[in-house]
Amino acid sequence: MSTVVKVLYFGTAQEMAGRPSEEFEAGDTATLRTIILERYPAMRSLSFRIALNRILLKEESGLKENDIIAILPPFEGG
Amino acid sequence: MKNRYLVGGPITPLLISELMTLGNDDAGAGAVSIFIGRVRDDEVSGKRVKAIEYSAYNDMADKEAEEIVKTVKAAFSDVRRVIIVHSTGVVNAGEASLFILVTSGHRDHSTRACRHTLEMIKERLPVWKKELYL
Numbered sequence: 001m002s003t004v005v006k007v008l009y010f011g012t013a014q015e016m017a018g019r020p021s022e023e024f025e026a027g028d029t030a031t032l033r034t035i036i037l038e039r040y041p042a043m044r045s046l047s048f049r050i051a052l053n054r055i056l057l058k059e060e061s062g063l064k065e066n067d068i069i070a071i072l073p074p075f076e077g078g
Numbered sequence: 079m080k081n082r083y084l085v086g087g088p089i090t091p092l093l094i095s096e097l098m099t100l101g102n103d104d105a106g107a108g109a110v111s112i113f114i115g116r117v118r119d120d121e122v123s124g125k126r127v128k129a130i131e132y133s134a135y136n137d138m139a140d141k142e143a144e145e146i147v148k149t150v151k152a153a154f155s156d157v158r159r160v161i162i163v164h165s166t167g168v169v170n171a172g173e174a175s176l177f178i179l180v181t182s183g184h185r186d187h188s189t190r191a192c193r194h195t196l197e198m199i200k201e202r203l204p205v206w207k208k209e210l211y212l
Contacts, residue, residue, distance in 0.1 A: 054137055070138065
């Protein structure tokens with residue numbers, strides 16, 4: 001079942017999306033990933049990771065209402 | 079909630095001097111190791127970097143920095159205090175954008191833990207940069 005989740009974009013992903021955040025309907029992270037890549041094909045070249053509620057995803061996961069997803073390009077701090 | 083590990087703009091000499099006093103109440107800490115990262119004025123494709131604009135996932139950065147501190151303390155038993163501060167926003171070339179301070183009873187663990195903290199920051203802290211050119 002689909003649910004509404006908020007997606008945050010950071011670094012170059014934010015430039016590619018042209019916005020800091022938006023909402024999507026998806027039932028799991030795999031579906032969400034596909035939807036995002038269809039909307040922003042440029043992100044296919046980006047080796048981004050996904051965080052679900054501030055925790056890096058190790059495998060695809062189901063989504064529930066009000067979950068926060070973050071699209072994280074490789075970190076560049078330090 | 080104010081982020082404890084991120085600061086807007088450069089890490090100024092005044093802030094550095096304040097941070098360096100934080101471990102002063104612990105007379106058992108015989109060693110203090112400090113790392114300060116500064117923005118380099120690299121030349122990229124014929125253009126000189128004048129500043130870097132840092133952005134962060136603030137909520138996650140706070141959580142990850144806490145985890146880094148915990149992990150370093152667990153890995154180096156003599157370590158007593160770990161302080162991490164990273165810039166967000168614009169930092170000019172020559173200015174500091176990262177500050178790490180580690181105190182321990184003796185020098186071995188403070189120096190090694192400081193380096194380990196730096197490597198973990200590079201690997202785990204959700205921070206991104208954008209070069210601004212002259």
